[in-house]
Amino acid sequence: MTYDSALAALADPTRRRVFEQLRTGPKSVGGIAxxxxxxxxxxxxxLRVLKEAGLVRDEQDGARRVYSxxxxxxxxxxxxxxxxxxxxxxxxxxxxxxxxxxxxxRRRS
Amino acid sequence: MTYDSALAALADPTRRRVFEQLRTGPKSVGGIAxxxxxxxxxxxxxLRVLKEAGLVRDEQDGARRVYSxxxxxxxxxxxxxxxxxxxxxxxxxxxxxxxxxxxxxRRRS
DNA sequence: CACTATCGTAAGTCATGACTTACGGTAAGT
DNA sequence: ACTTACCGTAAGTCATGACTTACGATAGTG
Numbered sequence: 596m597t598y599d600s601a602l603a604a605l606a607d608p609t610r611r612r613v614f615e616q617l618r619t620g621p622k623s624v625g626g627i628a629x630x631x632x633x634x635x636x637x638x639x640x641x642l643r644v645l646k647e648a649g650l651v652r653d654e655q656d657g658a659r660r661v662y663s664x665x666x667x668x669x670x671x672x673x674x675x676x677x678x679x680x681x682x683x684x685x686x687x688x689x690x691x692x693x694x695x696x697x698x699x700x701r702r703r704s
Numbered sequence: 705m706t707y708d709s710a711l712a713a714l715a716d717p718t719r720r721r722v723f724e725q726l727r728t729g730p731k732s733v734g735g736i737a738x739x740x741x742x743x744x745x746x747x748x749x750x751l752r753v754l755k756e757a758g759l760v761r762d763e764q765d766g767a768r769r770v771y772s773x774x775x776x777x778x779x780x781x782x783x784x785x786x787x788x789x790x791x792x793x794x795x796x797x798x799x800x801x802x803x804x805x806x807x808x809x810r811r812r813s
Numbered sequence: 814c815a816c817t818a819t820c821g822t823a824a825g826t827c828a829t830g831a832c833t834t835a836c837g838g839t840a841a842g843t
Numbered sequence: 844a845c846t847t848a849c850c851g852t853a854a855g856t857c858a859t860g861a862c863t864t865a866c867g868a869t870a871g872t873g
Contacts, residue, residue: 599717606715607831608708618791624850637832639851658840658849669789676785680778682727716861733820746862748821767819767870817872826863833856842847
């Protein structure tokens, strides 16, 4: 739900690959696992983490279960990153534009 | 350097807290560790990971070592997130607005 | 020089989590 | 009803990594 669970979920490379497979559209569990080097239960577990992080949604379709990206899931992470980016840029700018080299003592040539 | 190392680096809560402490400006290792529940060597190790991910820079200042955020470090992650955001939204939109199975959709926003 | 402050690294411990196989449960086809 | 396809969960294994303490190296101070 928050940006930290999204970060934790997207940190693992395998899980991120699962997530990226949904970028083109909804997909079933078996369809995802077919293009991956891990077992199907592993994919299920990754999807569980992604779902708990609010990044994907699931929908029953007969015997299959179709997963798709929940676009709102990336919102918090995006906002956190943006805010962070702005503040970091400001601090960096202030650091660069500083006229006098340093208020530190000791500088006797 | 790339978005995956940035994701891995920012996934850990403690390391993210170290990173967030630099948001207000440069800080020394001891200064960071003073506001954290872990030891100073732990902070050093976290800073090492952050540095290898290109998220922070370090500068020697006497006996101290001052760390600051490298604004360019968040670039790849931001770009990846944006691209992902757009594509996911398009796929989601096409999925919702589907009166008939539409073939493809190009970017719009 | 002796002493202190600041920091990085090495080594070892320990919990977390990413896999596997095995199993049970539901839906569709014959 | 039987068989097949699809999927989630449980349990167990094993590597990764986040800590700790101990130590050494360097810079400033008296």
